[in-house]
Amino acid sequence: MIKRDAARIDPRGRKVKILATIGPASRSPEMLRKLFKAGADAFRLNMSHGSHADHEGTIKSIRALEKEFARPIAILADLQGPKLRVGTFKDGSAVIRHSGHFTLDRDETPGDETRVCLPHPELFGILERGQRLLINDGKIRLVVKEADQNRIFCTAEVGGVISDRKGVNVPDAEVPIPALTDKDRKDLAFAVDHGADWIALSFVQRPEDLAEARKLIGTNGRQGPALCAKIEKPQAVKRLGEIIELADGIMVARGDLGVELEPHEVPPLQKRMVNATRMAGKPVIVATQMLESMIESPTPTRAEVSDVANAVYDGADAVMLSAESAAGDWPEESVAMMNSIATQVENDVDYKERVRFLETPPDATTSDALAHACMTIADTVPISAITVFTSSGSTARRVARERPDTPMLVLTPSTRTARRVALLWGAHAVATKDIGSFEEMIGKGKRMALRHGFGEAGSRLIALAGVPFGTPGSTNLLHVVTLAGDELEKHEG
Numbered sequence: 001m002i003k004r005d006a007a008r009i010d011p012r013g014r015k016v017k018i019l020a021t022i023g024p025a026s027r028s029p030e031m032l033r034k035l036f037k038a039g040a041d042a043f044r045l046n047m048s049h050g051s052h053a054d055h056e057g058t059i060k061s062i063r064a065l066e067k068e069f070a071r072p073i074a075i076l077a078d079l080q081g082p083k084l085r086v087g088t089f090k091d092g093s094a095v096i097r098h099s100g101h102f103t104l105d106r107d108e109t110p111g112d113e114t115r116v117c118l119p120h121p122e123l124f125g126i127l128e129r130g131q132r133l134l135i136n137d138g139k140i141r142l143v144v145k146e147a148d149q150n151r152i153f154c155t156a157e158v159g160g161v162i163s164d165r166k167g168v169n170v171p172d173a174e175v176p177i178p179a180l181t182d183k184d185r186k187d188l189a190f191a192v193d194h195g196a197d198w199i200a201l202s203f204v205q206r207p208e209d210l211a212e213a214r215k216l217i218g219t220n221g222r223q224g225p226a227l228c229a230k231i232e233k234p235q236a237v238k239r240l241g242e243i244i245e246l247a248d249g250i251m252v253a254r255g256d257l258g259v260e261l262e263p264h265e266v267p268p269l270q271k272r273m274v275n276a277t278r279m280a281g282k283p284v285i286v287a288t289q290m291l292e293s294m295i296e297s298p299t300p301t302r303a304e305v306s307d308v309a310n311a312v313y314d315g316a317d318a319v320m321l322s323a324e325s326a327a328g329d330w331p332e333e334s335v336a337m338m339n340s341i342a343t344q345v346e347n348d349v350d351y352k353e354r355v356r357f358l359e360t361p362p363d364a365t366t367s368d369a370l371a372h373a374c375m376t377i378a379d380t381v382p383i384s385a386i387t388v389f390t391s392s393g394s395t396a397r398r399v400a401r402e403r404p405d406t407p408m409l410v411l412t413p414s415t416r417t418a419r420r421v422a423l424l425w426g427a428h429a430v431a432t433k434d435i436g437s438f439e440e441m442i443g444k445g446k447r448m449a450l451r452h453g454f455g456e457a458g459s460r461l462i463a464l465a466g467v468p469f470g471t472p473g474s475t476n477l478l479h480v481v482t483l484a485g486d487e488l489e490k491h492e493g
Helices: 029-038 052-069 182-193 209-217 234-238 240-246 254-260 263-279 302-313 331-346 351-355 366-380 394-401 415-423 438-451 487-492
Strands: 017-022 042-046 074-078 093-096 101-105 115-117 132-135 140-147 151-158 160-163 167-169 198-201 226-231 249-253 284-287 318-321 385-389 408-412 427-431 460-466 475-482
Touching: 017 074, 017 331, 017 415, 029 052, 029 331, 042 052, 052 074, 052 182, 074 182, 074 415, 101 140, 132 151, 167 254, 182 198, 182 209, 198 209, 209 226, 209 240, 226 234, 226 240, 234 240, 234 254, 240 263, 249 254, 249 263, 254 263, 254 284, 263 284, 302 318, 302 331, 302 351, 318 331, 366 394, 366 460, 366 475, 385 394, 385 438, 394 408, 394 427, 394 460, 394 475, 408 415, 408 438, 415 427, 438 460, 438 475
Parallel strands: 017 042, 017 318, 042 074, 074 198, 101 115, 198 226, 226 249, 249 284, 284 318, 385 408, 385 460, 408 427
Antiparallel strands: 093 160, 101 151, 132 140, 132 167, 140 151, 460 475
16 A cells, blocks of 8 residues: 555544634744644634735745645635724823713814714714714723714713723614725735635625625636625624625624624524524634633633534534634644644534534525435445535535535645635545546545545445536536545556
8 A cells, every 4th residue: 555644634533623813923834834733724814913914924834834734724814894993082091980971073183081083974973862882892881862973972881991092883873884994905905816715804784795895806807715704793693694695604703793792692693693604505613702811821711612612513614713823822722722622522422413404405406415415325324435526615515514424525626615615614625636527536536535544445435526527516426436445556556
């Protein structure tokens, strides 16, 4: 037998993926390599921080890592979005009294304990009496008493220290601002030009917010990166189904969502969003404050461990680290801890049944039926892997939707597709040459399964594909084959 290089192949036994944010603590090639070896499957570039030069260097390091380990790695560029902020104060900060009055206006004069500029004219005139303004991640809560085109007069439900340019959340109104700022457009162009695989769109409120980003991604006739809608506004939750339909994936961004909603409202919403996105056969990422104490501590709290575990039990495609890996003291340990938690959950005897859907999509197709059949066959007879041939990734998403217990080997002629599905539950993606016939498909499937450690002599393999080959969405072929021990040697000997 030909000896395989395990360090290069490195098939993860874990099915849920780990998305690690890169920042000052993890930007070096050495630390990126440590994070990958600790379990990171994909990397997030937070476009709110760092320069384009910083991100360009990170992208080059990730692609070098990808080449070293011969494994596709997804890069997600997370756009900042239209973050609302107050202006400045005479002394850099001020104290708003509990139950006191405070005014936000359009006067650019530095503020004090009674008022401050709100440099967002679109907010004036849309707010009504009784609506809330949350400042500095909800630490200060203002209730609107009067509002017109020039000022918003409020009472402080919760007062406190307010300082320069703190963020403002408006949970009770749909703010008429575009989802992309000028900075976002520049960052998006950079990400597309430098080969990002996913774009995360922040502060989505309505399905229409995805339109401009989609248009810019598809510029010049190129197949651009996939579009991930971040759900962090109550307005987006109300139109979740429409947003899921238009996006390629969803991120449950619990940071701002947890500010604009009551804390107890977020967990059931998380489950609802994960289920809805899974039902649509699209990847869903659970993000924000998952192991936050590990920014400073080498171990997480028990509550954080349970939080990560619950996201895995819910069947999320990926779980995300933010500041833990970007700016914390223990980036490698944070990834390793998330890997350990996910692996432990997936080894639970109840995990398989908990992550499976019993229902089928309301608009199920032949492709959906074949994907479900793969799981049924694998549950009935011993199958070493489900080998999926796909050009767009659609077939892989349909199989992943079923959450099969059997490993999934995704073979695609598109490097971009291979990188995209690096965020897909259970997918081990391999970019390989295109195929032109049924016989070539079977032969290649056998060789790749043996080469990547997904079977041995005598193992059975499911091959799932669409004919004619290379036609997206044409899944119509399912075949079960038996691996011979000399398949690899015959081809490479």
